[in-house]
Amino acid sequence: xxxxxxxxxxxxxxxxxxxxxxxxxxxxxxxxxxxxxxxxxxxxxxxxxxxxxxxxxxxxxxxxxxxxxxxxxxxxxxxxxxxxxxxxxxxxxxxxxxxxxxxxxxxxxxxxxxxxxxxxxxxxxxxxxxxxxxxxxxxxxxxxxxxxxxxxxxxxxxxxxxxxxxxxxxxxxxxxxxxxxxxxxxxxxxxxxxxxxxxxxxxxxxxxxxxxxxxxxxxxxxxxxxxxxxxxxxxxxxxxxxxxxxxxxxxxxxxxxxxxxxxxxxxxxxxxxxxxxxxxx
Amino acid sequence: xxxxxxxxxxxxxxxxxxxxxxxxxxxxxxxxxxxxxxxxxxxxxxxxxxxxxxxxxxxxxxxxxxxxxxxxxxxxxxxxxxxxxxxxxxxxxxxxxxxxxxxxxxxxxxxxxxxxxxxxxxxxxxxxxxxxxxxxxxxxxxxxxxxxxxxxxxxxxxxxxxxxxxxxxxxxxxx
Numbered sequence: 116x117x118x119x120x121x122x123x124x125x126x127x128x129x130x131x132x133x134x135x136x137x138x139x140x141x142x143x144x145x146x147x148x149x150x151x152x153x154x155x156x157x158x159x160x161x162x163x164x165x166x167x168x169x170x171x172x173x174x175x176x177x178x179x180x181x182x183x184x185x186x187x188x189x190x191x192x193x194x195x196x197x198x199x200x201x202x203x204x205x206x207x208x209x210x211x212x213x214x215x216x217x218x219x220x221x222x223x224x225x226x227x228x229x230x231x232x233x234x235x236x237x238x239x240x241x242x243x244x245x246x247x248x249x250x251x252x253x254x255x256x257x258x259x260x261x262x263x264x265x266x267x268x269x270x271x272x273x274x275x276x277x278x279x280x281x282x283x284x285x286x287x288x289x290x291x292x293x294x295x296x297x298x299x300x301x302x303x304x305x306x307x308x309x310x311x312x313x314x315x316x317x318x319x320x321x322x323x324x325x326x327x328x329x330x331x332x333x334x335x336x337x338x339x340x341x342x343x344x345x346x347x348x349x350x351x352x353x354x355x356x357x358x359x360x361x362x363x364x365x366x367x368x369x370x371x372x373x374x375x376x377x378x379x380x381x382x383x384x385x386x387x388x389x390x391x392x393x394x395x396x
Numbered sequence: 397x398x399x400x401x402x403x404x405x406x407x408x409x410x411x412x413x414x415x416x417x418x419x420x421x422x423x424x425x426x427x428x429x430x431x432x433x434x435x436x437x438x439x440x441x442x443x444x445x446x447x448x449x450x451x452x453x454x455x456x457x458x459x460x461x462x463x464x465x466x467x468x469x470x471x472x473x474x475x476x477x478x479x480x481x482x483x484x485x486x487x488x489x490x491x492x493x494x495x496x497x498x499x500x501x502x503x504x505x506x507x508x509x510x511x512x513x514x515x516x517x518x519x520x521x522x523x524x525x526x527x528x529x530x531x532x533x534x535x536x537x538x539x540x541x542x543x544x545x546x547x548x549x550x551x552x553x554x555x556x557x558x559x560x561x562x563x564x565x566x567x568x569x570x571x
Contacts, residue, residue, distance in 0.1 A: 117425070122422060156423075
């Protein structure tokens with residue numbers, strides 16, 4: 116359970132980080148909080164030649180409200196975003212979902228962008244980014260950058276549209292829209308475990324944007340009709356996700372959760388348990 | 397900075413209030429660095445992939461897994477381990493409450509739990525039981541069933557609040 120040997124670089128500018136990444140390509144891995152990557156390294160599931168630590172790049176450590184979205188830099192930890200005083204007003208879905216991420220002890224170091232980059236299919240942040248229609252900003256050498264919509268960014272289990280010479284510099288979460296309710300709920304064996312099913316919903320009067328995590332190989336979002344056609348639409352959505360049996364839950368149970376939890380979430384019947392408030396600490 | 401894989405670099409940081417330094421290769425985990433380089437064996441190592449919480453220490457005041465950090469990453473930072481808790485050679489109030497409530501049996505997980513609880517109590521002076529249990533969900537203890545730990549944390553929170561209220565009253569009286 117010790118990592119294989121690697122070189123370690125701690126650049127202080129984005130430019131320097133991108134240059135290192137350009138030279139090393141696939142042989143390098145970016146580390147920020149390390150709460151997913153360090154476990155992967157310790158188990159030697161990855162053996163990079165070079166680790167590029169971006170935690171000393173100061174201009175990646177910002178949370179900024181801009182026109183229509185909240186921009187979260189690649190150095191921002193999950194705890195920092197959760198403690199951001201205006202988060203519940205600006206992106207209420209995140210304020211509800213983030214207490215479900217791991218534990219307080221891992222949120223203290225784990226970064227928001229790191230979770231997006233890791234692209235675990237059951238992770239909360241990729242699900243929220245997708246459901247809200249957010250974007251990932253990637254930078255390459257010489258300051259060139261591109262934006263990728265969340266729907267194109269997540270391509271499968273731990274697989275994203277990031278190219279080997281690209282650094283994720285920020286993710287952009289769209290701000291709260293008027294007339295919408297935002298809700299999040301998940302089922303896991305224990306709080307903090309990987310979700311068996313996680314649901315994020317943006318609810319309007321006539322339609323619901325529902326994101327599902329933990330079932331398919333990536334988070335999936337679909338717009339469903341609100342009202343009497345909802346149950347059928349949810350059932351069809353649940354079947355379309357191609358749920359699999361695994362050690363944690365059966366495919367049948369996962370489809371059941373999408374239908375049942377989906378209805379309850381959208382109808383507002385999932386009580387915000389005491390724990391939900393507790394988890395915002 | 398750029399360190400070759402086989403090169404040992406000097407890491408200077410504050411450990412329990414004292415400036416310390418040691419040498420580490422890039423791949424050395426903070427947990428091993430604390431135990432083998434610093435001789436701070438109070439921090440225990442369990443799963444080495446961030447699940448069990450035994451190696452939890454405070455980095456710049458925040459509870460963090462020492463097995464999910466590299467030693468080179470703590471350069472210039474402030475660390476507290478379980479060795480920082482005892483006051484004048486005796487147990488501090490949290491440790492004493494663990495003792496009183498049988499909040500440990502084999503004690504392997506305790507060093508990490510104490511550090512999480514220390515951070516938590518500083519941040520949440522009046523926690524509910526649910527909040528305490530949520531914070532403890534980041535730790536595995538196979539002996540106690542957690543009930544003793546929860547009771548100890550709640551008692552310390554209540555006692556510290558009483559003390560603070562007492563202080564405030566006294567200050568008011570002085571005015």
